[in-house]
Amino acid sequence: MYKDNVVGVVIPAYNEEDHISDVVSTVPSFVDRVYVIDDHSTDDTWAEIQRAASHIKQQTISGNSEVYDxxxxxxxxxxxRGVGGAIKTGYLKALEDDIDTVAVMGGDGQMDPALLKGIIDPVVEGYADYAKGNRFLRQETRRNVPPFRTFGNLLLSGLSKIASGYWAIGDSQNGYSAISKEALETVDIEEMYEFYGYCNDLLVKLNVANMVVADVPTPIRYEDETSSINYRTYVPRVSRLLFENFVWRLKEKYLIKDFNPIVLLYSLGMVGGITSVVYIINTLRSADVDNATAQTLTNFLISTLLIVQGMMKDKAENDHLAKRIEKRSGPLSLTGSTDPSGDDDFQGITSNQGK
Structure with missing residues (x-):
């Protein structure tokens, strides 16, 4: 129990035999239930999970018996099923158990359990429906991210801003997160994307449900872990997912639920842009290339302006749903100030917006 909230942690694991035992063993004691999901590993991950769980059960015996056996x-x-599938399994079990706040910690040991309170505080104190880590809010944490991860992350984070509508939220691939029971009940978790990219998919679903999302400065530890992500297939796959989710969000939020001209600006801009490209291909073969080029450039510029205007209006429509959390001593406060000390000892939160 933490601040009158029943807290659960989902730990997805795939081929993490070297790390999973330490991750499970170091989950903070205020966590009421830990869901460890082995996603059909091919090594000894399952055996290590069982060993760690048995050891903890022997240590606690009937600890927290008033809530769980x-x-x-x-x-x-x-x-x-993929990391998203493992997290989905944990989320659904947490809903069955009536958990108030559910966090996600990776099974690879990159997410420091000492930072868990900082991740869940915006949710348990009612300032956000979903909170996630961000490695790029502070210079000292940005330096720890390998360059190839930084490039891929910035690319997908930019696309995620457009697709999700959370323009002030960055580091979209960061899986260290916490979500409220109400948010889990509102979004369609059963339909959540099951592979890498699940976090981008979840952000889109949260936006359509008008849920508040908070970014929390969070360093990640990179040691001897090896990533199973193939970026040559991962980036195109997630980019396609984001485009499909973007179209779905526009339809659900700005057409079905309540009509908003934003969808017209985006639609006209995209149709105009595609038409311009097709026109260029067809007219480059004709003799009147100069006139065709001038006309096409004009159409392309108009289309670009429509899309930019749509983005600006989309951002204004969703700004109130995004928060940026700063580390600061003292109680939770809704201010726009930042802590220049860079102290990683999280004791409270400041935010630039109210819920």
């Missing part, structure tokens, strides 16, 4: 729940997938 056991603190650790271990689940093994029969097939590999």
């Amino acid at each position: 056991s603190r650790i729940v271990t689940i093994q997938h029969e097939t590999n």
Whole structure:
């Protein structure tokens, strides 16, 4: 129990035999239930999960018995479903158990459990429906991110801003997060994307549901872990997912739920842009290339202006749903100030906006 909230942590794991035991063992004691999901690993991850769970059960015996018979729940997938699929399994179990706030910590040991309170505080104190880490809010944490990860992250974060409508939220691939029970009940978790890219998909669903999202400065530890992501296939796959989600968000939020001219600006801009490209291809073969080029450039500029105007209006429409959290001593306060000390000892929150 933490601040009158029943707290759960979902730990997805795939081939993490070297790290999963330490991750499970170091989950803070205020966490009421830990869901450890083995996504059909091919190494000894499941055996390590069982060993760690048995050790903790022996240590606690009947700890938290007024809420649960056991603190650790271990689940093994029969097939590999992807990290999003493992997290979905944990989310659904947490809903069954009526958990108030559900956090996600990776099974690879990159997410420091000492920072968990900073991740869940915006949710348990009612200032956000979903909070996530951001490695790029502070210079000292940005330096720890490998260059190839930085490039891919910035690219996908930029696309995620457009797709999700959370223009002030960055580091979209950061999985260290917390979500409220109300948010889990509102968004369609059953339909959440099951592979890498689940976090981008979830942001879009949260925006359509008008949920408040908070960014929390959070360093990530890179040690001897190896990423299973193939960026040559990952970036194109997630980019396609983001485009499809972008179209779905416009339809759901600005057409079905309540009509908003934003959808017209985006639609006319995209149609005009595509038409301009097709026109260029067809007219380059003709003799009147100069006139065709001038006309096409004019159409392209108009289309670009429509899209930019749509982005500006979209941002203004959703600004109140995004918060940026700063580390500062003292109670939660809604101010726009930042802490210049860079102290990583999280004791409270400041935010630039109210919920």
